[in-house]
Amino acid sequence: xxxxxxxxxxxxxxxxxxxxxxxxxxxxxxxxxxxxxxxxxxxxxxxxxxxxxxxxxxxxxxxxxxxxxxxxxxxxxxxxxxxxxxxxxxxxxxxxxxxxxxxxxxxxxxxxxxxxxxxxxxxxxxxxxxxxxxxxxxxxxxxxxxxxxxxxxxxxxxxxxxxxxxxxxxxxxxxxxxxxxxxxxxxxxxxxxxxxxxxxxxxxxxxxxxxxxxxxxxxxxxxxxxxxxxxxxxxxxxxxxxxxxxxxxxxxxxxx
Amino acid sequence: xxxxxxxxxxxxxxxxxxxxxxxxxxxxxxxxxxxxxxxxxxxxxxxxxxxxxxxxxxxxxxxxxxxxxxxxxxxxxxxxxxxxxxxxxxxxxxxxxxxxxxxxxxxxxxxxxxxxxxxxxxxxxxxxxxxxxxxxxxxxxxxxxxxxxxxxxxxxxxxxxxxxxxxxxxxxxxxxxxxxxxxxxxxxxxxxxxxxxxxxxxxxxxxxxxxxxxxxxxxxxxxxxxxxxxxxxxxxxxxxxxxxxxxxxxxxxxxxxxxxxxxxxxxxxxxxxxxxxxxxxxxxxxxxxxxxxxxxxxxxxxxxxxxxxxxxxxxxxxxxxxxxxxxxxxxxxxxxxxxxxxxxxxxxxxxxxxxxxxxxxxxxxxxxxxxxxxxxxxxxxxxxxxxxxxxxxxxxxxxxxxxxxxxxxxxxxxxxxxxxxxxxxxxxxxxxxxxxxxxxxxxxxxxxxx
Ligand SMILES: Nc1ncnc2c1ncn2[C@@H]1O[C@H](COP(=O)(O)OP(=O)(O)O)[C@@H](O)[C@H]1O
Ligand SMILES: [Mg+2]
Numbered sequence: 206x207x208x209x210x211x212x213x214x215x216x217x218x219x220x221x222x223x224x225x226x227x228x229x230x231x232x233x234x235x236x237x238x239x240x241x242x243x244x245x246x247x248x249x250x251x252x253x254x255x256x257x258x259x260x261x262x263x264x265x266x267x268x269x270x271x272x273x274x275x276x277x278x279x280x281x282x283x284x285x286x287x288x289x290x291x292x293x294x295x296x297x298x299x300x301x302x303x304x305x306x307x308x309x310x311x312x313x314x315x316x317x318x319x320x321x322x323x324x325x326x327x328x329x330x331x332x333x334x335x336x337x338x339x340x341x342x343x344x345x346x347x348x349x350x351x352x353x354x355x356x357x358x359x360x361x362x363x364x365x366x367x368x369x370x371x372x373x374x375x376x377x378x379x380x381x382x383x384x385x386x387x388x389x390x391x392x393x394x395x396x397x398x399x400x401x402x403x404x405x406x407x408x409x410x411x412x413x414x415x416x417x418x419x420x421x422x423x424x425x426x427x428x429x430x431x432x433x434x435x436x437x438x439x440x441x442x443x444x445x446x447x448x449x450x451x452x453x454x455x456x457x458x459x460x461x
Numbered sequence: 462x463x464x465x466x467x468x469x470x471x472x473x474x475x476x477x478x479x480x481x482x483x484x485x486x487x488x489x490x491x492x493x494x495x496x497x498x499x500x501x502x503x504x505x506x507x508x509x510x511x512x513x514x515x516x517x518x519x520x521x522x523x524x525x526x527x528x529x530x531x532x533x534x535x536x537x538x539x540x541x542x543x544x545x546x547x548x549x550x551x552x553x554x555x556x557x558x559x560x561x562x563x564x565x566x567x568x569x570x571x572x573x574x575x576x577x578x579x580x581x582x583x584x585x586x587x588x589x590x591x592x593x594x595x596x597x598x599x600x601x602x603x604x605x606x607x608x609x610x611x612x613x614x615x616x617x618x619x620x621x622x623x624x625x626x627x628x629x630x631x632x633x634x635x636x637x638x639x640x641x642x643x644x645x646x647x648x649x650x651x652x653x654x655x656x657x658x659x660x661x662x663x664x665x666x667x668x669x670x671x672x673x674x675x676x677x678x679x680x681x682x683x684x685x686x687x688x689x690x691x692x693x694x695x696x697x698x699x700x701x702x703x704x705x706x707x708x709x710x711x712x713x714x715x716x717x718x719x720x721x722x723x724x725x726x727x728x729x730x731x732x733x734x735x736x737x738x739x740x741x742x743x744x745x746x747x748x749x750x751x752x753x754x755x756x757x758x759x760x761x762x763x764x765x766x767x768x769x770x771x772x773x774x775x776x777x778x779x780x781x782x783x784x785x786x787x788x789x790x791x792x793x794x795x796x797x798x799x800x801x802x803x804x805x806x807x808x809x810x811x812x813x814x815x816x817x818x819x820x821x822x823x824x825x826x827x828x829x830x831x832x833x834x835x836x837x838x839x840x841x842x843x844x845x846x847x848x849x850x851x852x853x854x855x856x857x858x859x860x861x862x863x864x865x866x867x868x869x870x871x872x873x874x875x876x877x878x879x880x881x882x883x884x885x886x887x888x889x890x891x892x893x894x895x896x897x898x899x900x901x902x903x904x905x906x907x908x909x910x911x
Contacts, residue, residue, distance in 0.1 A: 272781055298783035310778035312771050314900055323771050326764050327783045374783065 223286065225378055225410055226271070226302075231280035233270045240266040242278065242434040248378065253404050253411040255421040257443065258431035258457055264414040265307045267431070268382050272304060273297050278294045285377070299327060301395045303376035305367040307383060313356025317347055320355050320366055324373030332375065340369040343399050361392035368396065372403070378410045379403070385417040393417070397424050418455035430455075484539045492532040499524040502505055524823050567841045570848075574602070574747055578740045588736045595736075595743050599811065601851045602743070605805055606750035608831040608843040610800030613757055616838035617766065618793035619773025620670070621678040624685025625828055627665075628658040628798040630692065630820035632805020637705040637815045638698075647810050651803060652735060658802025662795040670790045685825055692817040704816025707861060711810045744796065753800045754840055760796075769793050770838075827851075830881065834888055838893025846895075854880065 224247035233241040240263045248254045258264050270277050271284075272293045282290045289297050298304075303324075312320050321340060325333045341348035344365040351359060355366060364384050371379060381400070385393040397420055403409040415421035422428050422442040430438040430451060438445065445451050504524045510516035573580070577598045581591030611625045627638075635654035639645045645653075669680045692699045699705070710718065713725045718738035720726070725741075728731040760766030768789045771779050779786055809815050831850050835843035854877045 274777075274780070293785075294780040295783050295785045298781050304781050306778065306781060310775050310781075312774040312778065314774055315767075315770065319767065322764075322767060323779075323782055323784075326768065329764065370782070 225285055226412065227281075227283040228267070228271065229281050229283075231270060231276050231277040231282060232274050233266055235266075235275065240275075240434055241270060241277075244434070244436055246439070247255075248410060248412050248430050248438055250377075250410055251404070251408050252427060253400070253413065253425045254382060255418075255425035255428040256412070256431055257416070257418040257421055257428060257451075259454075260416065261433075262431045262435040264431055265382055266434075267423075268304065268306075268412075268414055270381070272302070287436070298374070301375065301377045302380065303371035303374045303378070304380040305364070305371045305382065305384060309363050309367040310368050311355040311363050311370065313354065315355055316352050317358070317366055318351045318353055320370050321373050324355055324370035327374040330446070333373075333446055336373050336375070340372065343372075343402070344369055348366075361388045361396070364388060364392075365399075376409070378412065381411065381413045383415055383417075384413070385415060385420060393420060400424065402418045416455075417453065419446070422451075468837050473547060479841065484536060484543070488532045488535040491535040492528040494687050495528045495531040496524065499527055503527065513775050526813075548801070563839065564839045566845065569842065570844055574598070578743055580867050584903065588740075591843075592736065592739065597852065597855055599739075599743050599746055601848055602746040602750050603808060603843050604831060604851045605826065605847040606746065606753050606804045607801060607828045608835060608847050609750065609757060609840065610797050610804065611751040611828050612835070612838065612840070612843050613760070613769070613800070614793055615832050616796035616835075616843075617761070617773065618769040618790060619758070620790060620793065621674065622680070622794075622797070623678050623682035623822075623825055623829065624665075624688075625681075625797070625801060626820045626822070626824040627685040627688040628661060628801035629805040629808070629824070630817070631658045631661050631798075632802030633815045633819070634692065634699060634705070634805075635802065636806035636809040637708050641705060641707070641708045644709075647709070647806070654806035655799040655802040659795040659799040662798025663791060666791045666794040670787060670794065682822070682825075685820075685822060689817050689820050692820070699817075702817060702819075704814060706814045707740065707745075708809055708813045708815070710813060711738065711742060711745065742807075746804075746807055746811075751804055753803075756796075756800075757840065765792060767790065806887040830885065834884070834895060839895065840899055842895055849884070850881070853884075 212406050226248040228244055228246050231241055231244045232239060244263075244267055246254070246256070256264050256267065266275070269275065271282055271289075273289070273292055273296075277290050280290070281288060284297070284300060284302060287300065289300065299320065312323060315323070318337070321337060322330065322333065325331075325336060345364055347365055347369055350362065355363065368379075368381065368384065368420055371381075379400075384396050384400075388396070400411055400413070401424060404411055414424065425442040428440065428442050428445045429436050430445065438448065438451065440448070446456070504520055506518050506520055507515040508518060578588070578591065579596055581594035581598075582588045585591045585594070607625070607629065611622065614620050614622045614625070632654040635657045636647065639650045639653060640647065664680070665684050669677055669684075672680060691875040693702050695701070712718065716725045716728055717723070718735075720723050720733040720739065724733065725731075725737055731737070757766075761770070766786050768779065769785070769792075771782075772786060772789055772793075775784055779789070808819070812819075827850060831846045832843055834850065835846035857877065857880070
């Protein structure tokens with residue numbers, strides 16, 4: 206084996222060991238209000254990581270900060286060995302990070318198919334037909350509605366569309382912001398099982414932000430708990446589920 | 462269990478019946494307000510009495526009649542509106558109706574546009590007689606083109622541009638100056654005018670496209686005015702308020718429309734007719750407008766055009782899908798400006814005269830009104846709106862009989878703006894989303910088997 210080949214191999218193993226996404230000491234502000242106070246967390250390749258926390262804890266802010274808007278004021282964000290702390294949102298997206306943002310943000314006047322096309326724009330639509338097929342298998346409900354306008358679909362369908370649109374860019378890391386918000390338990394189950402499938406079959410790395418702590422922690426390999434802009438606890442999904450503090454704060458009111 | 466089964470039916474019945482009492486109450490409220498207004502205004506009348514002094518007569522009957530009229534009108538209006546809302550809700554996948562209308566209107570409009578000079582000749586007796594109609598056709602098509610151009614910016618990309626006429630001016634002055642100063646022909650100037658206008662679009666776009674909604678509108682409005690004021694005040698460059706006259710006429714790709722032996726008519730063995738140029742101008746603007754339309758339709762199917770539409774809906778989502786929103790906006794702005802530039806140079810060659818007065822804010826407003834009335838993004842809607850907005854006032858000019866009604870001094874043309882206003886209000890009430898409000902998807906399944 207040549208020296209160059211060994212070098213590549215060394216690089217690759219190092220990349221495998223280093224987390225895919227590494228957030229270190231990140232703080233972010235809205236004007237003068239500090240929303241993130243030195244957040245540390247990481248996501249390794251192939252993992253599902255959940256971030257749970259109460260409303261207003263800063264979960265969505267963290268997700269958007271990873272996406273460069275608002276940009277982190279201190280700390281660093283590394284993705285696949287690259288420092289993305291100061292990159293523009295669209296450039297970050299082009300590194301194969303996809304997101305289903307808070308509130309879904311689908312294009313409501315456009316048809317489902319067109320929404321998916323927007324997701325595939327990153328590759329110039331090269332894999333569109335093939336990926337459309339995959340999405341139809343993953344979310345059969347979308348298949349029946351390809352020509353329906355996005356805005357006329359139910360909340361659950363819109364959430365599926367938001368995830369499918371994100372997946373159309375063939376991401377390495379998928380970030381989901383509260384995919385279960387406002388959805389019927391059955392739909393939540395469908396969506397979460399689709400995410401688990403993607404992770405198990407295709408090795409997709411997933412970072413999921415949720416208020417629905419029970420489902421998220423059951424799904425995730427590891428989890429973090431965020432309170433007012435800082436990570437206060439972390440552990441495997443099981444550990445956090447069994448943790449009395451987590452139970453008291455986030456799992457009261459039954460395991461829906 | 463028996464009681465349980467009746468509940469849903471009762472509930473449905475209640476839901477069905479519930480609007481009426483609400484409507485009556487609402488109409489009653491309106492009548493009450495009317496009564497309140499009538500008491501001081503209508504109910505007492507003062508007449509001159511027999512002697513000195515005034516006599517008060519009460520008119521409670523009139524008041525009652527007015528209140529009753531308002532009550533009934535409001536009731537009818539509400540019934541109509543709720544009925545319409547319900548009918549709308551019933552045909553949930555709305556796409557059908559509006560797009561079918563568009564599918565019928567588009568070819569008809571196109572055929573009329575293609576054959577207008579012929580139609581005008583046939584209907585009026587001779588080509589010379591048809592001149593008025595061809596002139597009107599040129600005017601309308603200019604606005605159709607401008608509407609389609611602005612539609613890219615406002616209708617597709619959702620950037621509210623109130624200074625669109627500035628790019629029209631840039632195009633017009635480009636041709637006027639290049640032809641009078643450097644003697645360049647129209648066919649060289651036409652693309653140049655488009656390029657200049659697009660360059661101005663980029664120039665304006667860079668600083669302002671970070672702005673949103675209202676702010677963007679205000680800055681573009683100011684930009685439009687600045688261009689006009691520069692044209693007025695920079696006399697050495699633009700001829701000032703007097704404008705630029707004797708701009709060279711259009712040629713048939715080099716052959717002038719003159720009676721001489723090198724002219725268009727002689728070359729093609731036709732007898733000279735001054736109308737040839739006009740007909741040529743008509744088809745020129747028709748082609749230019751159709752090119753604008755085709756480019757827009759084509760763009761909508763390309764990733765960039767789809768990105769414009771997505772941008773209009775959600776900028777943040779666009780960015781997180783890897784779309785560079787600055788470039789996307791800039792291209793929409795520049796492309797829209799380019800078509801205004803083409804239209805501007807056409808304007809200059811048709812008029813053979815340009816002055817800053819042709820490019821005031823009212824023009825921007827009219828073009829924007831065309832886009833908004835047309836339904837923001839609908840191509841055929843914009844065309845129809847241009848016909849209505851530009852052709853409508855022309856109709857007024859011909860309504861001489863109105864003089865008989867309103868007296869000799871009545872000039873229908875003076876009421877143009879008033880009618881614009883009325884049309885706008887009527888639109889807001891009846892079609893708040895424009896004439897053709899349904900967006901047709903840029904992709905559909907080919908096999909729509911049913
Ligand atoms: N655009 C914004 N401008 C100002 N403050 C904001 C903005 N977005 C969120 N915040 C504030 O930042 C904090 C964290 O919000 P967010 O990240 O949305 O929380 P979560 O997603 O955990 O519910 C909240 O206090 C919220 O009010
Ligand atoms: Mg949130």
